Amino acid sequence: MSGRLSYRGVEVTLEGQQHIPSAVGPMARTLNSLKLVTKLAIEAEPWTMDPQLPPLPWRENLFQNFVTRRLVIGSMLDDGMIKVHPPVERVFRNLVAKLEAAGHEVIEWDSSLNSSIIDIMDGYYAADGGEDIRRAVAAGGEPFIPQIEAFVNRGKPISAFEYWQLNKRKVATQQAYHDMWDSKRSTSGRSVDVLLVPTMPHTAVPHGSCRWTGYTKIFNFLDYTALAFPAGNASKDGDDRYFWDHIPRNETDAWNQQLYDPVAMDGRCVGLQIIGRRFEEEKVLGAAQQIHTLL
Numbered sequence: 001m002s003g004r005l006s007y008r009g010v011e012v013t014l015e016g017q018q019h020i021p022s023a024v025g026p027m028a029r030t031l032n033s034l035k036l037v038t039k040l041a042i043e044a045e046p047w048t049m050d051p052q053l054p055p056l057p058w059r060e061n062l063f064q065n066f067v068t069r070r071l072v073i074g075s076m077l078d079d080g081m082i083k084v085h086p087p088v089e090r091v092f093r094n095l096v097a098k099l100e101a102a103g104h105e106v107i108e109w110d111s112s113l114n115s116s117i118i119d120i121m122d123g124y125y126a127a128d129g130g131e132d133i134r135r136a137v138a139a140g141g142e143p144f145i146p147q148i149e150a151f152v153n154r155g156k157p158i159s160a161f162e163y164w165q166l167n168k169r170k171v172a173t174q175q176a177y178h179d180m181w182d183s184k185r186s187t188s189g190r191s192v193d194v195l196l197v198p199t200m201p202h203t204a205v206p207h208g209s210c211r212w213t214g215y216t217k218i219f220n221f222l223d224y225t226a227l228a229f230p231a232g233n234a235s236k237d238g239d240d241r242y243f244w245d246h247i248p249r250n251e252t253d254a255w256n257q258q259l260y261d262p263v264a265m266d267g268r269c270v271g272l273q274i275i276g277r278r279f280e281e282e283k284v285l286g287a288a289q290q291i292h293t294l295l
Contacts, residue, residue, distance in 0.1 A: 013133060019124050035063075074196070095294065114218055120169050127166070201215065240260070
């Protein structure tokens with residue numbers, strides 16, 4: 001969700017920061033349930049009890065339009081930093097082929113702004129020197145997860161002025177992404193409706209071994225609407241020859257490459273996500289309904 005459901009009364013880490021606010025949204029076992037819960041939650045007019053929310057009612061006409069229209073979809077299989085595992089690529093490409101066969105237009109999406117987004121996000125995460133998370137862990141009385149401990153101890157708090165500079169970079173990058181989206185056109189001259197993106201570069205991995213969430217962080221930063229869904233399953237019999245020819249771009253990419261185990265991952269779910277712009281829940285849910293019929 002992109003800020004249309006209330007966080008009032010809900011415990012949240014890093015409460016008080018406004019640079020990349022967390023978002024609350026439903027989880028469901030079926031797409032119909034997901035749509036129903038979202039629709040009912042918005043129709044309850046949560047902005048009447050939470051001044052942080054926009055007074056934006058549910059737009060059924062917009063939802064119905066995206067259930068039936070021929071879509072223009074931006075395809076971003078690679079975020080430019082971490083290459084996805086072969087099962088993710090196979091499931092992604094198979095879905096793109098089905099979308100094109102069904103008459104939808106799919107265009108390659110530009111990933112050039114992604115590294116700047118991740119850099120700004122990482123600056124925000126370290127802005128308080130890890131103090132908020134450190135206090136939350138202490139209050140809970142449980143030991144740190146090693147990866148989290150390393151994360152919160154990696155830097156010192158920044159000054160108010162340095163924080164303002166991060167905010168300026170954030171706004172400029174959000175504007176650049178907005179302008180990029182506006183400038184994209186399909187071969188028929190139509191603008192892009194939604195994006196199709198992996199949720200992670202891999203399927204489920206052993207506890208403590210996940211090191212990259214960049215495929216979702218990008219859209220947290222942009223405050224865009226995202227719907228994650230199961231799109232297929234890994235298979236140990238898939239073609240992974242070219243994956244091992246990939247030369248890692250960085251240390252995390254190398255780590256991700258060595259995580260790939262076709263036998264251990266056999267049958268595990270591959271997740272993809274549909275991305276819309278801010279406050280476009282109806283569009284994303286409508287597009288998801290069309291995409292779901294092709295799976």
